[in-house]
Amino acid sequence: MIWTIVITALLTTLVVVISLNFATPTKQLERKIEHRYAVSDPQFRREMGVMLGPSILPGNHVTDLENGDEIFPAMLDAIHGAQHTITFETYIYWSGRVGKQFADALSDRARHGVKVNVTIDWVGSVSMDEAQLKEMEDAGVHVERYRPLHWYNLARMNNRTHRKLLVVDGTVGFTGGVGIGDPWQGRAQDPDHWRDMHFRIEGPVVAQMQAAFNDNWIKTTGRILNGAEYFPPLQRTGDMDAHLFISSPAGGAESMHLMYLMSIAAAQHSIDLDAAYFIPDELITKALVAARHRGVRIRVVTPGKNTDSDAARMASKAGWGPLLLAGVEIYEYEPTMFHNKLLIVDRELVSVGSTNFDLRSFRLNDEASLNVYDHAFAERMTKVFEDDLIPTKRYTYETWKKRPLKEKLFEKFILPIKSQL
Numbered sequence: 001m002i003w004t005i006v007i008t009a010l011l012t013t014l015v016v017v018i019s020l021n022f023a024t025p026t027k028q029l030e031r032k033i034e035h036r037y038a039v040s041d042p043q044f045r046r047e048m049g050v051m052l053g054p055s056i057l058p059g060n061h062v063t064d065l066e067n068g069d070e071i072f073p074a075m076l077d078a079i080h081g082a083q084h085t086i087t088f089e090t091y092i093y094w095s096g097r098v099g100k101q102f103a104d105a106l107s108d109r110a111r112h113g114v115k116v117n118v119t120i121d122w123v124g125s126v127s128m129d130e131a132q133l134k135e136m137e138d139a140g141v142h143v144e145r146y147r148p149l150h151w152y153n154l155a156r157m158n159n160r161t162h163r164k165l166l167v168v169d170g171t172v173g174f175t176g177g178v179g180i181g182d183p184w185q186g187r188a189q190d191p192d193h194w195r196d197m198h199f200r201i202e203g204p205v206v207a208q209m210q211a212a213f214n215d216n217w218i219k220t221t222g223r224i225l226n227g228a229e230y231f232p233p234l235q236r237t238g239d240m241d242a243h244l245f246i247s248s249p250a251g252g253a254e255s256m257h258l259m260y261l262m263s264i265a266a267a268q269h270s271i272d273l274d275a276a277y278f279i280p281d282e283l284i285t286k287a288l289v290a291a292r293h294r295g296v297r298i299r300v301v302t303p304g305k306n307t308d309s310d311a312a313r314m315a316s317k318a319g320w321g322p323l324l325l326a327g328v329e330i331y332e333y334e335p336t337m338f339h340n341k342l343l344i345v346d347r348e349l350v351s352v353g354s355t356n357f358d359l360r361s362f363r364l365n366d367e368a369s370l371n372v373y374d375h376a377f378a379e380r381m382t383k384v385f386e387d388d389l390i391p392t393k394r395y396t397y398e399t400w401k402k403r404p405l406k407e408k409l410f411e412k413f414i415l416p417i418k419s420q421l
Contacts, residue, residue: 060203061238092179107139274340304332331392
């Protein structure tokens, strides 16, 4: 009898824990946002600045970095040049050559008196070389693992930090899609080297990046990093308007979901989307179809057969029918894993960062995205987007209808858990 009670209690606890991890924020959008104004309309910026949190700041400069050959040297150069502080948050930190380079660089600056604070997601760094972690800690780097496996974290195990933020001396920031791992090395030249982008940022918006790092640092340590070493006066470095905003289920926010919906609703001419994981929900699907009916050209690039998640690819394709029928152009990138996260609307707005175009990013992960409101930068990123279109294959409605029966059956099993992919 006693064992029956104990087993029942354990099973009940397990069900409750699993249910809590599948739970989504209480604040959820339920209705499509209507088209009221264009991206170029001052009202659009006014509402984006208040709806998403931080204000849009003028005077920034953003440089795109293509693939590991450009990204890692730029990040490491910034770290090596740090004089006062480094704050670094990432989801992926794997063992290997790249992980060692970053561990060595961060440790070196800490030994020279730089205050180095690092947040690494526990799940994303499970395969991290513990010797690298010890090297950093012994050198004086303050390393925190985000939400490690403890009994008091069980209800939040599914909430990971997916943010990619590096801020040096409070003046230079980096964000984008790259993790600290060897697959990101190179120039996307073969299936072993992923295609991705990262961005170097200077100007007043870097303070918002520092504040974003503080968000999870406070959750993890209960301490705030402030003072002039972290938040120095920042001068204009360019002519780009930008803001960096965050989302987290802990705050019940849907900032990323809202940003995509508002941007799609405002589009008048074009939407170009790079999506490493393209699993739109019903609201976004309706918004994209409505945009097509307004005459907006929509092009989407997603991973092809070279993907790190066949399940996500299957879940993605299950919902493509209405989009393809409406005339949304979907292209599969063929050479290697396509890990870009990029949105360009009407060649006026560019959104980049860690956010994937899926329910996990919208509702379960901690994410950070940078919106840049600058026509010249949007033109530059459109060129990058169109270069990525060259090695793709267009996926048609006819192809979708004729996809193999085994794919359709697999979709039936995977769709109920698509928010977890």
